[in-house]
Amino acid sequence: MITLTGESLTLEQMKEVLYRGQKVRASEKSMEAVKKSREAVDRIVSESRVVYGITTGFGKFSDVLIDKNHVQDLQLNLIRSHACGVGEPFPEIVSKAMVLLRANALLKGFSGVRPIIIEKLLELVNLEIIPVIPQQGSLGASGDLAPLSHLALVLIGEGEVFYKGNQMEAISALQQEGILPVTLEAKEGLALINGTQAMTAMGVVGYLEAEQLAFESELIASMTIEGLNGIIDAFAEEVHVARGYKQQIDTARRIRGYLSDSLLTTQQGELRVQDAYSLRCIPQVHGASWQVLDYVKEKLEIEMNAATDNPLIFDDGEKVISGGNFHGQPIAFAMDFMKIAVAELANISERRIERLVNPQLNDLPAFLSPQPGLQSGAMIMQYAAAALVSENKTLAHPASVDSIPSSANQEDHVSMGTIASRHAYQIIQNVRRVLAIELICAMQAVEIRGVEKMATQTKRFFEKGREQVASLKQDRVFSKDIEKAAKWLKEIEISHFIKEFTVEKEQY
Structure with a gap:
């Protein structure tokens, strides 16, 4: 069993998981950091603070404020609209690596997701429920938005997966393993797709x-x-x-x-x-x-x-900074x-x-x-x-x-x-x-x-x-x-x- 901390994952450990069937788990210390980061997001929502991706739209819509009653709709719409990947799917081993890497990044505790999001990602890895992710459609900045959106679809019970040698609807595989889909809360959709995990996994x-x-x-x-x-x-x-x-x-x-x-x-x-x-x-x-x-x-x-997502949450939510770590240069x-x-x-x-x-x-x-x-x-x-x-x-x-350039020139270098x-x-x-x-x-x-x-x-x-x-x-x-x-x-x-x-x- 390999313990993920968000800090120490190696290529040798990746080889153990991808080629030798090693299972993974999250460290308790890292999960505590995740919980604190999540508490900061909840405070931001309850206080109606203006923070990119939490209480605003995305990309060129960053100046559009979103009512806190529509937080779940915002995240769901994000995942569905950004799932624009095309072409042949990534090899299964690459998609499995993508899920593992996304979980490891979220474990750093800067992303503001609930622990259940990471738990679900690790279940996908350990149970070999592999998202079907089209290879083409990412610009490699603002993160691998299209590929990672196809990954995120599986968590909400949509999209397709490879499971036990077959390609099927994600909800079917989840049901066979007794896994309930999640409803994404504030920041979680953005945290799942704003990163370089597609290019890094490949x-x-x-x-x-x-x-x-x-x-x-x-x-x-x-x-x-x-x-x-x-x-x-x-x-x-x-x-x-x-x-x-x-x-x-x-x-x-x-x-x-x-x-x-x-x-x-x-x-x-x-x-x-x-x-x-x-x-x-x-x-x-x-x-x-x-x-x-x-x-x-x-x-x-x-x-x-x-x-590699944006924004990142520091100092228990006192600092929420929009940066560019998603840029894949x-x-x-x-x-x-x-x-x-x-x-x-x-x-x-x-x-x-x-x-x-x-x-x-x-x-x-x-x-x-x-x-x-x-x-x-x-x-x-x-x-x-x-x-x-x-x-x-x-x-x-x-x-x-x-x-x-993309997103009406807001994202003008990729x-x-x-x-x-x-x-x-x-x-x-x-x-x-x-x-x-x-x-x-x-x-x-x-x-x-x-x-x-x-x-x-x-x-x-x-x-x-x-x-x-x-x-x-x-x-x-x-x-x-x-x-x-x-x-x-x-x-x-x-x-x-x-x-x-x-x-x-x-x-x-």
């Missing part, structure tokens, strides 16, 4: 997948090095310490570890003096992507524990940066694929074909990888450089962070398929060289990979192999292959 799931891909890319690249009799000297510790980037040093160390007892690698001058950049510069390129992922991780863990930048970093893993992977299949660049059978000419072998796999890499270059265009996070996730799926193609080609190459000569670590990875994709003995529909390999890369517990090399053994 970013969290994207980051967790990207992190796994980054580790896998090193293992697959190590196998490619063996398939091409790559020169191991380029990964020597002193080379990378001389430059000084920790992530570069770590990548080189892991690859040295994977290849430590390989009989397929060579020394400089043995077959050639130096390798092409796609082999020789793996630590420099992959290490730079790791630098970006570390940056993204830092920003996500801050945002996961941030108060920090996450928009992080997501755009992650797009570039992950796309680059595919860029260099595709170049290694080319070196594996091109007979002018190696001494292997042309296109790794069992019968060059009669059979095309991996020829068109490289085409597919090139197409995915090219598509990523389009998706990697930064979303955060754009802004379109982040487009949710678009950035969605495109990052699309890139990650493409990268995984490119790496799957490199894996298939690398396995074929080392098989030709002699599996018995492989390093212990890469051989173990090869053997598991061969359980998914058979050797290329005859041309077949390789699309199925690529998808199967990609699915395996997504689902495996990569720590089983990398654990012994991820601890920091060296001091720099």
Whole structure:
């Protein structure tokens, strides 16, 4: 059981909840802060004070005063009118993350909701009642208004959910679990939708997948090095310490570890003096992507524990301040940066694929074909990888450089962070398929060289990979192999292959 405080949620804990079924609960101390914040809202309503979103309309309607007899109507109308999401729904795991993150933000005690709102959100997480939330429609400022409104609909018994493998009306799933819908009181609708949880949830799931891909890319690249009799000297510790980037040093160390007892690698001058950049510069390129992922991780863990709605309530209601914490610019930048970093893993992977299949660049059978000419072998796999890499270059265009005014120019600069996070996730799926193609080609190459000569670590990875994709003995529909390999890369517990090399053994 993971206890949420609004202050200390980590990506590792998110992984436990999202992928391993860990349950969550709210800390008692945080709930006390929530109660005090709620009492402040009740006083504001009873005193008819003019406070944005509590006794006024929203956005450009912030100057319209609302009678306290219409407080519930105001919140209900807000949720219904703002539920304008369109397109395919977010993956279920992303929507689950969204609910969890919204509950954690409200637990900070600055939002003025009743404890029951947080309790209901945590019930949705623990019972796997997942809101159906359309992916498109958020500008990434004023919060992820449209996506989070679809989330909020479920609490009031409206909208749709994924439940026990089916998509259904929310009220049906709630009734099956004996959960009563809530009637939103003052501030609660606004507190539920005014935040960055859609882009952050998408970013969290994207980051967790990207992190796994980054580790896998090193293992697959190590196998490619063996398939091409790559020169191991380029990964020597002193080379990378001389430059000084920790992530570069770590990548080189892991690859040295994977290849430590390989009989397929060579020394400089043995077959050639130096390798092409796609082999020789793996630590420099992959290490730079790791630098970006570390940056993204830092920003996500801050945002996961941030108060991002408006207004925020301080000093037991003595200060109620309208600010702009809902603006998604920090996450928009992080997501755009992650797009570039992950796309680059595919860029260099595709170049290694080319070196594996091109007979002018190696001494292997042309296109790794069992019968060059009669059979095309991996020829068109490289085409597919090139197409995915090219598509990523389009998706990697930064979303955060754009802004379109909204709400009659009251909200005149927005982040487009949710678009950035969605495109990052699309890139990650493409990268995984490119790496799957490199894996298939690398396995074929080392098989030709002699599996018995492989390093212990890469051989173990090869053997598991061969359980998914058979050797290329005859041309077949390789699309199925690529998808199967990609699915395996997504689902495996990569720590089983990398654990012994991820601890920091060296001091720099």
